[in-house]
Amino acid sequence: MGVLFESRPPRLIDVPHSSARPRMGVLFESRPREQTFASFPVQQKRTRKGALVATWPGQKDDSPRGLTAHVDTLGAMVKEIKNNGRLKLTKIGGFAWNTVEGEGVTIFTRQGRTLRGSLLLAKASGHVHGSQVNEIKREDEAMEVRIDERTTSAEETRALGVEVGDFVAFDPRVEVNAGFVRSRHLDDKACVACIAAAFKALKDANLQPAQTTTALISNYEEVGHGAASGFPVGLTELLSVDMAAVGEGQTSDEFHASLCVKDSGGPYHHGLSSRLRDLADREGIAYKVDIYPYYGSDGEAFWRAGGDVAVALIGPGVDASHNYERTHTEALEATTRWILAYLLAD
Numbered sequence: 001m002g003v004l005f006e007s008r009p010p011r012l013i014d015v016p017h018s019s020a021r022p023r024m025g026v027l028f029e030s031r032p033r034e035q036t037f038a039s040f041p042v043q044q045k046r047t048r049k050g051a052l053v054a055t056w057p058g059q060k061d062d063s064p065r066g067l068t069a070h071v072d073t074l075g076a077m078v079k080e081i082k083n084n085g086r087l088k089l090t091k092i093g094g095f096a097w098n099t100v101e102g103e104g105v106t107i108f109t110r111q112g113r114t115l116r117g118s119l120l121l122a123k124a125s126g127h128v129h130g131s132q133v134n135e136i137k138r139e140d141e142a143m144e145v146r147i148d149e150r151t152t153s154a155e156e157t158r159a160l161g162v163e164v165g166d167f168v169a170f171d172p173r174v175e176v177n178a179g180f181v182r183s184r185h186l187d188d189k190a191c192v193a194c195i196a197a198a199f200k201a202l203k204d205a206n207l208q209p210a211q212t213t214t215a216l217i218s219n220y221e222e223v224g225h226g227a228a229s230g231f232p233v234g235l236t237e238l239l240s241v242d243m244a245a246v247g248e249g250q251t252s253d254e255f256h257a258s259l260c261v262k263d264s265g266g267p268y269h270h271g272l273s274s275r276l277r278d279l280a281d282r283e284g285i286a287y288k289v290d291i292y293p294y295y296g297s298d299g300e301a302f303w304r305a306g307g308d309v310a311v312a313l314i315g316p317g318v319d320a321s322h323n324y325e326r327t328h329t330e331a332l333e334a335t336t337r338w339i340l341a342y343l344l345a346d
């Protein structure tokens with residue numbers, strides 16, 4: 001309660017690639033935007049799956065490189081309209097219900113209408129359900145969306161235009177305080193912003209990449225197949241840019257970029273990882289080397305789809321990942337500088 005709100009209202013910012021209205025869920029920005037890259041000297045195309053592919057011709061083209069980050073985020077879909085007019089959800093991506101319990105949501109109907117509501121335990125009231133509020137296991141059956149409309153039956157909810165299959169987005173609740181960026185969905189919109197910032201720095205300096213470089217801003221990463229397709233033939237390297245896992249036993253923190261050398265999918269490419277460490281050492285970039293125990297990336301999605309390239313993974317340290325996340329601008333800056341160093345490296 002209160003200290004923050006007594007002193008001043010929280011400062012909301014519009015994180016790059018998030019909705020123009022920060023209160024709204026960002027799931028529906030899961031199609032990357034062309035205009036972000038339109039000011040760079042890149043060729044853009046859209047894959048049929050919905051990813052954005054931006055290729056910047058390099059000084060050389062004998063060893064084309066790829067960069068990837070994803071704009072899709074954790075979210076949900078209407079699974080069932082309950083007899084009480086509330087909604088049962090199915091998750092999109094891997095997260096625990098307790099991480100979004102009490103969060104505001106936006107429901108996107110097929111007719112293009114948006115409805116507001118909140119995700120709650122079905123037995124939410126402590127005055128009615130007593131200790132059950134504490135004890136009930138948070139699983140699909142136990143959770144429901146309370147829509148901010150007058151509905152107490154499935155028929156009334158359907159009359160609002162809500163149907164099974166409608167997407168439901170959780171509010172990101174963005175705040176920036178003392179350099180900390182606190183928001184849901186930093187995974188992985190923060191890294192899309194880092195790639196865009198590195199491209200902007202390169203353009204502002206009138207430079208071009210050492211090698212032709214293709215940035216693939218993917219969707220479908222959180223469900224495992226984001227960057228599986230969409231890169232041009234002939235790619236030799238892929239730098240996946242995604243959040244670093246911060247927590248007990250991890251080297252990563254919110255003030256550094258991390259190089260992940262191994263995750264659930266096994267080790268990344270040792271040669272490319274070593275080159276990235278050399279680059280960071282040379283450029284004085286603040287970084288950590290880490291291993292993420294429960295993690296997969298779009299680099300691995302590309303590998304699994306048959307991509308024959310060297311893959312490495314870097315990204316800013318994000319605390320409480322797949323929960324109410326937080327990072328610091330120092331980690332975002334370190335990640336951006338590392339991408340830039342890679343773009344310019346021979």
Ligand SMILES: [Zn+2]
Pocket residue numbers: 187188222322
């Ligand atoms: Zn994720």
